[in-house]
Each structure stands twice: as structure tokens, then as C-alpha cells.
Amino acid sequence: MIEYGRVKEEFTGSDMPLAFVDLAAFEGNADAVAEASDDLEVRVVTKSLRCRRLIERLLERDSFEDVMCYSGYEAAWLLNSGVVDDALVAYPIANPDEIEAAADADATLMVDSIEHLELIEDVAADAGVCIDLDVSSYVAGQRVGALRSSLTPEEARDLAVDADERGLEVRGVMGYDAQIAGLTDRTPNRSKLGDVVVEALKNRSWQTVVEKREAVRSYLEDAGFRELFYNGGGTGSLHLCSGDPALTEAAVGSAFYYPALFSYHDTVELEPAAAYCLEVTRQPEPDVYTVRGGGYTASGPVGPDKEPQPHLPEEMTLSREGAGEVQTPVETDVDLELGDPVVFRHAKAGELCERFRELYLVDGDEVQSVDTYRGEGRCFM
Numbered sequence: 001m002i003e004y005g006r007v008k009e010e011f012t013g014s015d016m017p018l019a020f021v022d023l024a025a026f027e028g029n030a031d032a033v034a035e036a037s038d039d040l041e042v043r044v045v046t047k048s049l050r051c052r053r054l055i056e057r058l059l060e061r062d063s064f065e066d067v068m069c070y071s072g073y074e075a076a077w078l079l080n081s082g083v084v085d086d087a088l089v090a091y092p093i094a095n096p097d098e099i100e101a102a103a104d105a106d107a108t109l110m111v112d113s114i115e116h117l118e119l120i121e122d123v124a125a126d127a128g129v130c131i132d133l134d135v136s137s138y139v140a141g142q143r144v145g146a147l148r149s150s151l152t153p154e155e156a157r158d159l160a161v162d163a164d165e166r167g168l169e170v171r172g173v174m175g176y177d178a179q180i181a182g183l184t185d186r187t188p189n190r191s192k193l194g195d196v197v198v199e200a201l202k203n204r205s206w207q208t209v210v211e212k213r214e215a216v217r218s219y220l221e222d223a224g225f226r227e228l229f230y231n232g233g234g235t236g237s238l239h240l241c242s243g244d245p246a247l248t249e250a251a252v253g254s255a256f257y258y259p260a261l262f263s264y265h266d267t268v269e270l271e272p273a274a275a276y277c278l279e280v281t282r283q284p285e286p287d288v289y290t291v292r293g294g295g296y297t298a299s300g301p302v303g304p305d306k307e308p309q310p311h312l313p314e315e316m317t318l319s320r321e322g323a324g325e326v327q328t329p330v331e332t333d334v335d336l337e338l339g340d341p342v343v344f345r346h347a348k349a350g351e352l353c354e355r356f357r358e359l360y361l362v363d364g365d366e367v368q369s370v371d372t373y374r375g376e377g378r379c380f381m
């Protein structure tokens with residue numbers, strides 16, 4: 001990421017909070033993703049970007065083909081505005097209006113049950129669907145994986161056959177390995193022993209993931225489904241995905257901004273690219289400065305890994321007060337002045353954009369502002 005001197009030069013005196021993306025780091029991350037995904041196509045995970053201009057920029061690359069959306073209305077908006085040609089909605093939708101909007105735009109809808117098929121059939125008789133396969137492993141009856149689909153490979157095949165018989169178009173299978181991609185290898189709130197257990201679980205679970213994806217692909221091919229896409233992975237498992245022969249594509253989003261939480265993952269080498277600036281407004285103690293705003297804590301189980309991380313100037317930590325609603329004290333030896341920017345990384349990627357209407361794209365000496373989804377008046381969740 002750009003150095004603190006450049007941040008100061010560019011943003012001191014600007015209205016803060018403001019968010020920026022260092023384009024050199026963003027493009028470097030995209031190069032790293034392209035290299036790691038090898039022969040797999042990259043499906044860009046829009047929830048982790050939430051900025052149309054940056055999604056478009058990624059899709060200009062050769063192996064970055066399509067998008068994975070988090071809402072049916074979002075998919076319809078991106079397809080109808082011509083930003084993308086193909087959108088997969090990664091999570092099932094229960095609202096008939098949203099299903100209809102997404103299907104009318106030819107988005108692919110996620111299903112893991114007969115109820116999902118019935119809902120879709122009612123409003124969009126020939127919609128495209130993707131079967132959500134459970135790739136969790138089970139240890140002593142406990143699921144190691146996300147609480148999403150519960151479909152075994154055989155059940156996934158049966159659901160595909162059922163969908164086909166109803167006239168729906170089966171387009172692909174997704175098997176998201178949340179227990180690898182979404183589980184950090186280290187965190188500040190876990191012991192070293194905990195990390196060792198997690199490593200063992202992840203290694204073992206990856207075998208299950210590969211076996212289940214291979215099984216579903218073979219069942220579906222035997223049942224006559226030959227042209228499907230097989231999607232898996234995420235930023236946290238990208239280093240493994242190209243070694244899975246059942247996959248045709250990898251889903252990747254967070255890698256491009258590389259938010260703080262992913263610093264706790266052993267994955268492809270990436271560089272922080274997105275951050276936000278808050279301005280110093282007072283100094284309560286010699287080594288403590290208070291900046292205005294900042295409490296942008298990420299979703300998920302509460303813990304220090306969900307807090308924003310002070311990033312620049314270096315050697316700075318949050319105080320015991322954490323990131324506050326309207327004020328955030330930070331501790332540092334560096335001398336700062338009132339009005340100086342302090343740079344933070346959000347723990348997650350796209351959530352940052354729910355706080356900001358625009359992103360400043362820093363391209364060397366040039367800076368250009370682009371709208372986030374929120375800046376375009378869109379709020380999908």
C-alpha cells in the first residue's frame with residue numbers, strides 16, 4: 001500500500017472519514033489471484049467489492065469471467081446495466097419478487113431443497129439454477145463447515161434431476177469450503193494449541209471437500225449433466241483450489257482489497273489495497289491520539305479479529321476503548337498533529353463500502369473518485 005507520506009499529502013484537509021483503494025496494490029492482488037487460480041476461471045465475489053467500477057475493472061482481465069452476487073436484486077442490476085454477462089446468486093432467495101427480478105435478468109439462482117425449486121418454478125418456470133453442495137466434514141457428529149446446504153453428492157444429483165424434470169435449467173454446482181476459506185489459520189483470540197487443532201482440521205477437511213466435489217461431478221455426469229460449472233473456494237483457500245480437479249472455477253473477492261482478517265490466513269501472498277482515513281482531533285495523553293469515527297466492526301462472532309486495524313503510520317494500536325462509534329483513541333510513539341489522517345484497514349472487504357459513498361482510487365500521483373454501491377443508492381443487505 002502507498003506510504004504514509006503519500007496519504008498525508010493527498011488527504012490532509014479532505015473531509016474524513018474517507019476510503020481509498022491503492023490501485024497498484026489492487027492490481028498486484030489481481031495478478032496474484034490470476035496466477036494462483038492457474039487454469040480455473042475466477043468468479044469475482046461482488047459482496048467483497050461493492051463497487052461497480054472495480055468489478056468492471058477486474059472483469060477486463062482474461063480469466064476473470066463472471067460474478068458471484070449476494071442478492072437477486074443486485075444480480076439483476078449488474079446484468080441489466082451491462083456490467084456483467086453472467087451472475088450467480090450464491091445464497092437462496094425466498095422472496096418471489098426478488099426471484100423474479102433475478103430470473104428475468106437471467107441470473108443463476110442457488111438451491112439446496114425442493115422448496116427452493118418450488119418457489120422458483122412458481123415465478124420463473126425456466127430459470128437457471130445452481131445446486132449448493134454441502135462440503136462440510138463431520139467429526140463426532142459435529143459439522144465442520146458452514147451452516148448452509150446439507151446436500152450430500154447423491155442428494156445434489158437427485159435435486160438436479162428434479163430441477164431438470166420441472167423445466168429449470170441446471171447450470172452448475174457450488175461447494176463452498178467455508179471451513180478452509182473462511183476459517184483463519186491464526187487469530188489474536190485463539191491459543192497456539194487452538195491454531196494447531198485448526199490446522200489439522202483444515203487439512204483433514206480439505207480431503208473431504210475434494211472427495212465430495214469429485215463424487216458430485218461424477219454422479220452428475222453419469223446422469224447426463226455434462227456442461228456444468230463447478231464452483232468452490234474463496235480467498236482463504238485459493239492456494240488449494242487449482243489442485244482440485246473437479247472444479248472449473250474459483251470464487252474470489254476479498255483478495256482484491258485484502259482486508260485485515262485475511263492477514264490471519266495462510267493463502268496467496270497479497271498486499272493491503274483498501275483502507276480508510278480518520279482525522280486526529282485531540283490528544284488525551286502523550287502517546288494517545290483520538291481520531292473521529294472509526295467503529296466499523298465487522299460481522300461474525302465478536303472478537304478482536306473483527307475490529308478495524310490501525311495501519312498507517314506504522315506501530316499504532318487501538319486503545320482499550322477499541323474502535324468507537326464516533327471517536328477512536330489510538331496509541332503510538334509517532335508525533336501526529338490535529339487534522340492528520342490515520343489509516344485503518346477494515347477486518348472484512350466489502351463491508352467497508354457500506355460506510356462510504358465513494359472510494360478514492362489512488363493511481364500513483366493521480367486520484368479519481370468512484371461510487372460504491374451505496375454511493376449509487378444501492379443497499380442490498
Ligand SMILES: Cc1ncc(COP(=O)(O)O)c(C=O)c1O
Pocket residue numbers: 045048090176181182232233234235236251252253254255349
Ligand atoms: C459462497 C461463497 N463463495 C466464496 C466466498 C469467498 O469470498 P472471499 O474471497 O471474499 O472470501 C464466500 C464468502 O463468504 C461465499 O459465501
